[in-house]
Amino acid sequence: MAALIELKYFNTFWLKKIKSIVNVLPGASGVVYLSNNGTRINFNPPTLVIQVSVGQEFTITYSIGGVTKSYTSTIVEAFPTIANPYFIAAVAPTDVIPVNAVITFGKITDFSNIPRAYAATADSDWLIEESRIRGGYNNTSVDFGVKAYLVEDEPKQSHKFSGLIHSGVFNSRTGFNATNQFSVGEEITRTIDPVNGSIQKLYAEDTNLIIFQESKVSKSLIDKDAIYSAEGNASVTSRNLVIGQNVAFGGEYGISTDPESFAVNGYRKYFTDRDQNVVCRLSMDGITVISNYGMTDFFRDKLSKAKINSGIIGGWDSHNKEYVISIDSTERSAARNSFSTLSFDEGAKGWTSLFDYKPNQIFNLNNNFFTANSGKLYRHYTLAPNTTDRGVFTELHIIPMLPLYLTELHLWLRTFKQLTTKETPAGKWSALTLIPIKLYL
Helix, strand or coil: CCEEEEECCCCCEEEEECCCCCCCCCCCCCEEEEEEECCEEEEECHHHHHHCCCCEEEEEEEEECCEEEEEEEEEEEEECCCCCCEEEECCCCCCCCCCCCEEEEEEECCCCCHHHHCCCCCCCCEEEEECEHHHCCCCCECCCCCCEEEEECCCCCCCCCCEEECCCCEECCCCEECCCCCCCCCCCEEECCHHHCCEEEEEEECCEEEEEECCCEEEEEEEEEEEECCCCCEEEEEEEEEEEEEEECCCCCCCCCCHHHCEEECCEEEEEECCCCEEEEEECCEEEEHHHCCCHHHHHHHHHCECCCCCEEEEEECCCCEEEEEEEECCCECCECCEEEEEEECCCCEEEEEECCCCCEEEEECCEEEEEECCEEEECCCCCCCCCCCCEECCEECCCCCCCCCCCCCCCCCCCCCCCCCCCCCCCCCCCCCCCCCCCC
16 A cells, blocks of 8 residues: 655744844953963953853954964853853963953854853743734735645665666756756666666766676666667667666676776776676776786785775876776785785786885876875876985885896796886986895705
8 A cells, every 4th residue: 555645834934032142242352361271261351241252253362472373263151250250262272372462352153052051031032923924914824835745655765776867958058957857757767687786886988878786787878779680689779768778798797896996098997896806897898807817816815805995996097008906905914015006007918017005096187197195195107396216105215126036047947028117317227235045946
């Protein structure tokens, strides 16, 4: 049986009058500072205590060592007695204010503590109920008007974790804006297969909407639909439907619960699937597992132990044309960092670099690579001001190291792949430390 919810509108409203409490004189002076104990401010003379009220702003001007300073706050509580006038400030002063500093009171700016400090009086407070606008004679009367009803089979709240809904259109050229309209008479919803988990990321590419679920990646056609023949070939047709047919990509891979790992460059989309312990690339040829390029064991260990919330951060490095990913692990060790930041190069078809910085965000601007850490923004591939030091990440100087293992056994053949260097301005590398290692076979 459907539930019937009735929303009532009242045809009267209340008018309340209270005694005026804004009885201070902004800009009044003549009050001097005596002492303070934390936020308690003692002042003099008591003849001007009527100028002190809760919520009022005040400023104390004083001089320390020939430097003029000021302390400004608001009054939280006021006790303007004749014997010992003082008030409680919202923030205690940080300096030792000299005696007889001038206090200037302003207007009331903070009304949060006024109801608590206000004492009602029956003579000046009253309350009436009114049904006409402004209370005027023969003015428009307030009535119940139209009643609103809502018919819902299940009155409890439901979470559509795999559903999509869209509003009306927005046209910037004509100024038409219907983004606040959700007409139930039109097909404005689309439900993706809930078996594949919740929707974590939406990415619009040309006229398709790519949908990243926890265990599946699919695309929905926008303003068009696909008709399949008996042979399985699809032909795209135009249709008056915003979100068209949903087509899944091959492979049981999704973005898990890490939409922060998503990065895009052209038609290539990169993301991680911690449930499968893999790093994937979505391109024109479908989904490719790029963590299989010599790093299967590494990502199996790292992704399985990554933190749940924002433990995997990904981004595109427009300077080196690489996909950068940072994995923050739940395991901590004094011998090594709890995070691993590395990059994937499409030209080398492998993971080429391991970095010593941990980003909270990764993005690009005007072909410059930026990362954020602890609320600070860092630009990469550039020297810090007034320094020639390299290898400085998030204000930490990391000495670059290139372990190169050689052996005296001439029967062993050592082959190094994907080794690329950038020379110094002098045109050569310099080794600061050489550590000989003996191999016992």
